[in-house]
Amino acid sequence: MKTFGGPVLFLDRSDINTDEIIPAKYLTEVKKEALKPYLLEDLKMDGFNPAGSWRSSSRVVVTRSNFGCGSSREHAPWALEVNDITCVIAVSYARIFRQNMFNGGMLAIELPESTVNEIFELGKNGALGCAVEVDKSKLIFSWNGGSKEFDFSISDFDRALVKAGGWVEFADARY
Amino acid sequence: MGKTITEKIFEAHLKDEPFSGTQVISLDVVMCHEITTPIAIADLEWRGKDRVFDPSKIKAVIDHVTPAKDSKSAMQGKIMREWAKRNGIKDFFDVGKNGVCHALFPEKGFIRPGYTVIMGDSHTCTHGAFGAFAAGVGTTDLEVGILKGVCAFRRPDSIKINLTGKLQFGVFAKDVILEVIRVLTVNGATDKVVEFRGPVVDAMTMEERMTLCNMAIEAGGTSGVCLPDAQTVEYLWPFIQNDYAGKDAAVADFKKWHSDSDATYVATYGIDVSKLEPATTVGYKPDQVKKLSEVGDVVINQVYIGSCTNGRLSDLEIAASVIKGTKLADNVRGVVSPATPAIFSQAMEMGLLRIFMDAGYCVVNPTCGACLGMSTGVLAEGEVCASTTNRNFNGRMGKGGMVHLMSPASAAASGITGKLTDPRKFMIKKGE
Numbered sequence: 001m002k003t004f005g006g007p008v009l010f011l012d013r014s015d016i017n018t019d020e021i022i023p024a025k026y027l028t029e030v031k032k033e034a035l036k037p038y039l040l041e042d043l044k045m046d047g048f049n050p051a052g053s054w055r056s057s058s059r060v061v062v063t064r065s066n067f068g069c070g071s072s073r074e075h076a077p078w079a080l081e082v083n084d085i086t087c088v089i090a091v092s093y094a095r096i097f098r099q100n101m102f103n104g105g106m107l108a109i110e111l112p113e114s115t116v117n118e119i120f121e122l123g124k125n126g127a128l129g130c131a132v133e134v135d136k137s138k139l140i141f142s143w144n145g146g147s148k149e150f151d152f153s154i155s156d157f158d159r160a161l162v163k164a165g166g167w168v169e170f171a172d173a174r175y
Numbered sequence: 176m177g178k179t180i181t182e183k184i185f186e187a188h189l190k191d192e193p194f195s196g197t198q199v200i201s202l203d204v205v206m207c208h209e210i211t212t213p214i215a216i217a218d219l220e221w222r223g224k225d226r227v228f229d230p231s232k233i234k235a236v237i238d239h240v241t242p243a244k245d246s247k248s249a250m251q252g253k254i255m256r257e258w259a260k261r262n263g264i265k266d267f268f269d270v271g272k273n274g275v276c277h278a279l280f281p282e283k284g285f286i287r288p289g290y291t292v293i294m295g296d297s298h299t300c301t302h303g304a305f306g307a308f309a310a311g312v313g314t315t316d317l318e319v320g321i322l323k324g325v326c327a328f329r330r331p332d333s334i335k336i337n338l339t340g341k342l343q344f345g346v347f348a349k350d351v352i353l354e355v356i357r358v359l360t361v362n363g364a365t366d367k368v369v370e371f372r373g374p375v376v377d378a379m380t381m382e383e384r385m386t387l388c389n390m391a392i393e394a395g396g397t398s399g400v401c402l403p404d405a406q407t408v409e410y411l412w413p414f415i416q417n418d419y420a421g422k423d424a425a426v427a428d429f430k431k432w433h434s435d436s437d438a439t440y441v442a443t444y445g446i447d448v449s450k451l452e453p454a455t456t457v458g459y460k461p462d463q464v465k466k467l468s469e470v471g472d473v474v475i476n477q478v479y480i481g482s483c484t485n486g487r488l489s490d491l492e493i494a495a496s497v498i499k500g501t502k503l504a505d506n507v508r509g510v511v512s513p514a515t516p517a518i519f520s521q522a523m524e525m526g527l528l529r530i531f532m533d534a535g536y537c538v539v540n541p542t543c544g545a546c547l548g549m550s551t552g553v554l555a556e557g558e559v560c561a562s563t564t565n566r567n568f569n570g571r572m573g574k575g576g577m578v579h580l581m582s583p584a585s586a587a588a589s590g591i592t593g594k595l596t597d598p599r600k601f602m603i604k605k606g607e
Binding site for chain 1: 191195199210214218224239240245248250254295313315316318327329362366397460548549570571
């Protein structure tokens with residue numbers, strides 16, 4: 001199983017598409033590591049700097065709804081993964097992106113909109129960290145001076161993929 | 176209780192239900208292109224499992240950047256070529272025989288009603304036009320599909336889009352699907368199959384149905400689907416004529432895939448297409464749709480006619496009929512990419528390419544190219560394109576560019592005036 005958790009990167013917008021996560025012009029790369037410098041290069045969001053300090057520190061993305069819409073490119077989760085971001089928390093995802101995350105043994109956690117709003121509010125306390133306890137289905141957000149826990153649920157299938165390390169491992173053992 | 180076409184297809188292909196709500200289905204066709212397949216191939220090699228579940232069910236093409244534009248895209252082509260060869264994949268389409276996957280594979284007769292299809296490409300939903308379940312997937316799903324011939328999905332719910340009325344002059348399948356996306360919004364069909372029904376769909380050609388199904392993903396849909404009928408049989412006849420005593424027998428057989436009248440849908444939308452006008456997108460999301468008559472003066476720099484949405488022969492015919500005898504406006508470049516070699520060849524024989532060239536268009540080879548900002552018509556920062564493609568995301572056709580999605584007729588008309596234009600004044604009504 002991969003490791004999950006760490007400093008949070010907030011992406012305060014809905015409908016962030018996979019062209020924004022990793023532009024198509026980099027899809028001629030045949031090594032995942034090569035995608036590293038280009039994560040979120042074309043993200044259209046006020047005040048966002050694709051080259052900001054978040055790049056080296058962030059381990060968890062918290063965002064709004066329909067994250068990862070558009071192209072099927074698994075380069076989008078890979079671009080996150082090679083930047084050590086293995087967990088995304090959002091109100092909802094595009095189907096293919098969500099499946100790609102779990103297929104690679106990563107987490108795409110869905111939480112109700114009100115909970116996501118609350119996490120965005122917690123972010124106003126300063127740098128926010130997120131610990132992920134997969135077995136207990138718990139997220140523990142902490143900041144300088146406090147912490148707060150939230151439960152999450154993922155499907156049995158998604159959990160099995162995370163445990164197995166991905167869909168290739170799961171399918172190869174079973175089919 | 177009745178079943179939808181998609182439920183029937185899943186039932187016929189169900190291989191495993193490892194957990195409640197997760198269905199693993201067997202695959203009839205696994206399609207591969209050079210952008211999303213090479214990393215699957217590399218992973219299979221690394222695992223010591225460089226093989227395919229059934230070479231006759233794998234269809235492969237180099238289409239996104241072709242002929243190669245640089246060393247990296249050349250390497251992707253090389254990986255595909257060598258992989259197809261060593262695994263005995265006969266249906267591999269290399270430079271000279273290649274075209275946009277979702278136009279080429281239907282043309283080759285690879286898709287049949289009731290089939291299950293995946294590809295590492297979000298517009299795989301196009302093939303639902305044949306009454307198939309066809310889903311875009313990522314590289315890992317593709318890899319497992321190549322190796323094992325299976326893919327996992329959540330139990331598929333369907334949304335019914337009932338299209339009634341009569342398409343008005345100058346209004347096309349593209350205008351209809353833009354309206355459907357406007358109504359559904361960009362995530363209104365997430366995890367759902369979009370089933371297109373009603374007399375408007377029944378009257379559509381397969382090319383028009385492919386345009387509809389192609390953009391189901393822009394509303395988040397897992398697949399689009401139309402029920403297979405006499406049109407479907409007509410299109411597929413050269414490939415199925417030995418399987419049936421006659422066309423009527425094929426039509427009757429395909430009815431086994433029809434949704435039952437008491438099937439359950441999570442939502443049903445009725446759209447009267449009589450009220451639609453030529454439309455376009457304004458913004459970076461495909462659900463931001465407006466009538467062309469209401470967009471005001473929007474100056475463009477480029478017209479692009481092509482892609483898996485609208486690069487087929489009927490699209491080129493319509494565009495050419497608008498363009499004939501005109502010139503591109505001074506401020507506009509025109510690029511047209513017939514989606515497959517067969518379409519290119521037919522367009523040449525019919526004199527359509529001459530019409531485009533006389534108007535000042537550059538005719539390029541079949542490729543996805545400019546649609547995703549890869550090649551053959553990338554936009555510069557601040558440039559605007561009237562395009563027959565399917566995505567208007569920020570940066571899609573080039574960093575800092577703006578894409579307005581529309582029908583081939585509207586794109587052609589926009590090229591003449593140099594700004595976004597309602598095509599009706601450039602079209603001749605039948606009988607006049």
